[in-house]
Amino acid sequence: MTNSSTPRRRFLKIGSAALAMIPVVAFSDRAIAATNAAMRGALKYQDKPLAEKSCSTCLQFVPGAAAKGPGGCKIMPGDTEISPTGYCTAWVKKA
């Protein structure tokens, strides 16, 4: 019996494919978080504020999914780990 379309074989095939996807999804979650090291260095980014100046009060900040979680910055392409309490020399007060 070599019929590959039996329900049991289909179930095993689908189950194997689903198991194979787990590490990919987990890896993808980690791959989403990224930093732009070149821009961070050029703009002297730091994870702490400078007096009252912080990313959360900056015009360039793009908030993340969580209010206090990391977000992005309009001038740091690809960087998804900008801290709301961070700061860099390109800070511009939000209106």
Ligand code: SF4
């Ligand atoms: S420009 Fe600098 S201070 Fe403003 S959000 Fe981007 S990293 Fe933060």
